[in-house]
Amino acid sequence: MELAPHIVPGLADITRQTMSVESNLKVKDVVDIFQRDPSLLALPVVHDGRFSGVVNRKELFSRHLGSPFALDLFGKKAISVLLEGEPPSVAAELDINAALERLLALDPKLEIDAVPIVSDDHCVGIMSVADLMMKISSNQAMLLHTLHLLSDRIREEVATASRIQHDLLPPSEFGFNGVTISAGVTTSTEIGGDFYDYFVLDDHRLGLVIADVSGHGVQSGMVTTAAKASLHTLISQGARTPAELLFGMNNAILATARRTLLMTCLVAVLDLTRGTLTLANAGHNFPYLYRQGTRELSLLDACSGYPLGFEGEGIYTEFTTGFEPGDTLFLYTDGLVECTDGADREFGYERLEELLMENAHLEPSTLRERILASARQFNGAAPFADDVTLLAASFRNADDHDARGKGVL
Numbered sequence: 001m002e003l004a005p006h007i008v009p010g011l012a013d014i015t016r017q018t019m020s021v022e023s024n025l026k027v028k029d030v031v032d033i034f035q036r037d038p039s040l041l042a043l044p045v046v047h048d049g050r051f052s053g054v055v056n057r058k059e060l061f062s063r064h065l066g067s068p069f070a071l072d073l074f075g076k077k078a079i080s081v082l083l084e085g086e087p088p089s090v091a092a093e094l095d096i097n098a099a100l101e102r103l104l105a106l107d108p109k110l111e112i113d114a115v116p117i118v119s120d121d122h123c124v125g126i127m128s129v130a131d132l133m134m135k136i137s138s139n140q141a142m143l144l145h146t147l148h149l150l151s152d153r154i155r156e157e158v159a160t161a162s163r164i165q166h167d168l169l170p171p172s173e174f175g176f177n178g179v180t181i182s183a184g185v186t187t188s189t190e191i192g193g194d195f196y197d198y199f200v201l202d203d204h205r206l207g208l209v210i211a212d213v214s215g216h217g218v219q220s221g222m223v224t225t226a227a228k229a230s231l232h233t234l235i236s237q238g239a240r241t242p243a244e245l246l247f248g249m250n251n252a253i254l255a256t257a258r259r260t261l262l263m264t265c266l267v268a269v270l271d272l273t274r275g276t277l278t279l280a281n282a283g284h285n286f287p288y289l290y291r292q293g294t295r296e297l298s299l300l301d302a303c304s305g306y307p308l309g310f311e312g313e314g315i316y317t318e319f320t321t322g323f324e325p326g327d328t329l330f331l332y333t334d335g336l337v338e339c340t341d342g343a344d345r346e347f348g349y350e351r352l353e354e355l356l357m358e359n360a361h362l363e364p365s366t367l368r369e370r371i372l373a374s375a376r377q378f379n380g381a382a383p384f385a386d387d388v389t390l391l392a393a394s395f396r397n398a399d400d401h402d403a404r405g406k407g408v409l
Helices: 027-036 057-064 070-074 096-106 129-142 144-149 152-168 218-236 242-257 348-359 364-379
Strands: 042-047 050-056 114-119 122-128 173-176 179-186 194-200 205-213 263-271 276-282 288-291 296-299 319-322 328-332 388-395
Touching: 027 042, 027 057, 027 070, 042 114, 042 122, 050 057, 050 114, 050 122, 096 129, 122 129, 129 218, 179 194, 179 364, 194 218, 194 388, 205 218, 205 242, 205 328, 205 388, 218 242, 218 263, 242 263, 242 276, 263 328, 288 348, 296 348, 328 364, 348 364, 364 388
Parallel strands: none
Antiparallel strands: 042 050, 114 122, 173 179, 179 388, 194 205, 205 263, 263 276, 276 319, 288 296, 288 328, 328 388
């Protein structure tokens, strides 16, 4: 049977039409435009009729106008004073995969949430990053029914999907106001069903996410892409608590997987000013918290709910505990505790707890490396049967790290 050629969608389907503003328009007038339309992500700026830059809502309010009296200082100046360097943009003729590669080249951490689409020095619209990732996810789903008929072509597609999925993960090492994070995914196939993420909510709150889709492969990878897209869309729309984020992600997974796949997911928010850790759990493995002050290891099992994609309008409860300097939070997926040796014995929770007690005082990268090395040794020469994702977050000294504003949003 001859396969019809697969055409990768272009940007026309996800182009959002928007007004442009002149480069001499006052900053306060641009602020008024954003305040009148909460859904507006960005405004193209034109000079003499040609595209000259872009004003991003998030960057405008958090970076340029985030400090006291900033609006008084900039309000009456032309918006052009806030434009810096070559404006980020994507060409209108690109397809969605090429657009994502261009976006990752511009912003490897995916901090911007909208980019102008430009043709012949004219802005034809705005591309939402969340819309782009959801379109890519939908496009990958369309490929599933042809998998058994493809050989070289499907291997190329899988390699592309694997590269995109890897590129969508944040850096494995990250620091924020004294919190040091080390995270990583070891996939059992080319495309994994696990993912992790972190996001900065403000100058003292940091969010962490770990998730695991049932099964693995292309379909699982599609669901993880949709989950990440929905997560950052929810954050941009104002969701701030773990329960709110799980509620919104659950609806996105239902729309994408239609109950064919489930995702366990845990969202935690660290409030460094209050010294607290708040989490909500959608059927994920319970995390561990090591308290340096008492040298105790606690299993945080006070709350859990159904996995994402199980039922509509799921409500998730939250649990809050202390998170003080010296403490270490450890998140993981079930691929770790369920990996087996040659005699089919599982790595298990008891072995993990012993390793955490021995190594939790170390830097997160060293802690993660030692646990992963122990699991590899236990598993033997065979590859892991399931994806293994580990994330360690330690609260050390607030003077050691200052990465405010560098989260992936």
